[in-house]
Amino acid sequence: MIKPTNLTGYYKEGEREELWLFDDVEEMGLEIGYKIDRLLHYEQSPYQEISVAESAGFGRMLVLDGIPQYTSKEGYIYNEMLTHVPLTTHPEPHKVAIIGGGDCGAARETAKYTDVKRIDVVEIDARVVEVSRTWLSNPAIYELDDRVHMIYRDGLHWIKGQKAIYDVLIVDRSDPYGPSTALYKPAFYELAYRALNEDGLFVCHSESPYYNPKIMRDTVRYLNKLFPIVRVYLAAVPVFPGGIWSFVIASKKWDPMHADIRRLQWRNNGYMNPDLFYASFALPNYVKKALE
Structure with missing residues (x-):
């Protein structure tokens, strides 16, 4: 080669x-x-x-x-699973922050919820946003929707200044290399907990449960020390190795298994629907074993 x-x-x-x-x-x-x-x-x-x-x-x-x-063909799957679960779980998510997500897919999904009043997208690299807009033909959601505010800063440094502000914190981190490394550390989860309101919730992806179960297991372990409710859910994402991906939602009050499913904005989705919302929390035995 x-x-x-x-x-x-x-x-x-x-x-x-x-x-x-x-x-x-x-x-x-x-x-x-x-x-x-x-x-x-x-x-x-x-x-x-x-x-x-x-x-x-x-x-x-x-x-x-x-x-x-x-x-462009299946990116909606990841973005729908990352956003709709927390935004359906929280009954009144007025202020939402998204760390990462320079392609703005997560912001577009979040904007489907009319009770969200502000969406802060914290992206370390402005070039990711600009390149995505140019080559992926993604609408500039931050120009079309005045609820969306772009903040070009390191997510770890930015979150240090946030305290009891957000109802939902969505972390669209890349793999644990380069600028995203700090977003996998216990110190970051502690700052995330502090940035949330008293009934706030946090969500992130946690890599492949088959190829890299340690990331999933460590994420759950760290969040369990902070939040009373921590749940893992899964999605089929064809482009990622193995085709199955894990996510972790951690909440101070609201349990996704008791969510009001009528809140789910699903009719224009390509993947997420009411049946899948609950089914995504049904874990195979090998995933349960990995979490032990």
């Missing part, structure tokens, strides 16, 4: 020199390959390597440091 650029993960293969993107799953000795039709954009921002590729199976892909983050 001949690497065509200095970009992480991209290689040319075979006599026809087809372009592929490979995502390593080091814990399992596994590589996931995505056939790339065209490399549309690449750059090194002050924080990370950003690229956009047209893929054969997933349409346009936003790639950070060689790892796919969002695709």
